[in-house]
Amino acid sequence: MVQIGLNIIWAYGSISSFQLNKLYKPFGAIDVNMKNSSSGIQKGHAFVKFKSQEEAYIAQQKTNGTNIGDITITVEVQEYQTILVKRSLTNDKQNLTSNRKLSTANSQLNTESKQTVISSTQRKSKGFIPKQIGYTSKSYLQQSSSMNLFDETPQYEDFEIVKKLFGGAMGKTFVVRHKPSGLLYVMKRVDYLDEKDKKMADDEIAQMKLLSSKYTVRLIWTFIKKPDMHVITEYCSRGDLRKLMKELQTLPEAERIERVWEIFAQIVLALSFMHSRKVIHRDIKPENIFIMKDGSARLGDFGLSKIINENDYYAKAAGTKFYFAPEVFMQQKMYYETDIYALGIVIFECLTGIHPFLAQNEEETINNIKNGIFAQLPNWVPTEMKKTIMKMISVV
Template sequence: MNQNTMIVCEQIQIEIDKKFFGGAMGKTFLVKYKPTGQFYVMKRVDYFDEKDKKMADDEIAQMRKLTSRYTVRLEWTFTEGPDMYVVTEYCSRGDTRKLIKELQQLPQEERINHVWELFAQMVLALNFMHSKGVLHRDIKPENIFIMLDGRDFGLSKQLLDNDYYAKVEGTKFYMAPEIYMDRKMYFESDIYALGIVLFELITGTHPFYAGNEQETIENITKGKHYELPNWVPIEMKKLILNMLSV
């Protein structure tokens, strides 16, 4: 049977439309709910041994705990053989990386207005996560998806041992200096990463980028970044600089 028309779960009546990407935890597909024709995202994760089951169950519990207007909504879960399937809403407008490029085409004042709006909704999402005692740990444009009525942060992880730090995870260019120095992540680490995203939304450029990984990381640890353009309002400049100095 062609994969594009394969029925994945008869009870839920969904079928695979296309494959998105693979990852350590499983594979991700765009699927269609047959009764309405609406699209969703389905992630297949290993559910074979006790370790796999705990990881998958923790992920599901995390998603249910973080249900809000500004996070991905969990729709269904089901198991089939050694796999678990997690079905969430589909953010058809893509992630913020594409939006960064689009914003650079706008007049400066209009761009700033858009960034203020985006920032407000990102803060609401991040504040909600932190209020639940949860670090995101991998904030970057690819993990912020554009929804019709809000913004969506990607899946986060629970803090370990109810403490204010967690295992180091994330993408190197969005890691705060303290992660490189003491190998711990804090709530402020999320704020730092969001500051980098804001800088990119305005300028289209990573504030610490130096042409290669080693020098970029060195800039991060030394706090050496590009200056924001003169046309950026002083309030926004102060905000971003404060976020990059947490």
């Protein structure tokens, strides 16, 4: 049986099982296993078991960076060791290779990270399941630890609008400043009156809680001020990938290749994580990939994402036509592979600045997609990258 839980880590001091039980019981925790007892400057480590994945994800979101006394805890969602052992026995060599860690976005992407892309983007591959999820960056930890996450949820009056953003599958979106902390966030205002609007808003919030990872835009708070639901997420200060594409075209070819490898690998990991949670994004495009201050990429806008249940293997067509795979036009159905196809188009655009299937008008562009007629990548693109992208956007 798969056991889901939280890895709790702290850098110094002593935290008891009683304190952790008191903290996590309200979230549905069923057991606390103290890995070691800490004192002085030694690290502390505990594992908190939960009945369900959803309970663990919510608890991680609410408690990561929390202070117990004067001790700050770091919280990661992790599947229990028994399932990891089972996976290690059943995964093939390719999936094991694809599970390697990425280097940071500011360093050169190494050979292992390139292999992650190559082995994870075969359109008929199931991809890999990351062992650890719920990663939290240092900057996010600093923000979280500066706020008491058990205080009352902020109100609309706690924010001031800095500027309006455009795009997104639903709602009006703004950059806002949280007055008590001075930090910038993104606020999405979503209609929350009729049942259809409520379901759309609730579904997207549930998706964001489920899909929290290093490579996805994170949910911070939600609250209702009638007639709207307000969704507060982290702020990706460098905008979306469409904006960055223009900058990429000005870089020397070698530098552009390395930068695109980094973005490529990070979004592959985001998609692999989503698919392991049985979720199809359905709207992969440059406008839904966001760039952080440090240059790292985050996948966002889950308004059209769809959970695939045990009886289904596809979702109804949704999203942006120019990033549809041929089978979407033919069958009006979307699969996990559909996301991979769209990402192939995005990476082609990052390298060249043009859409691979672009024609004189929409109809001709769609016909190119259906028939697999696309432009060729320049000769300066490395062979391994070129082959990978061509496999992603080829008719299957």
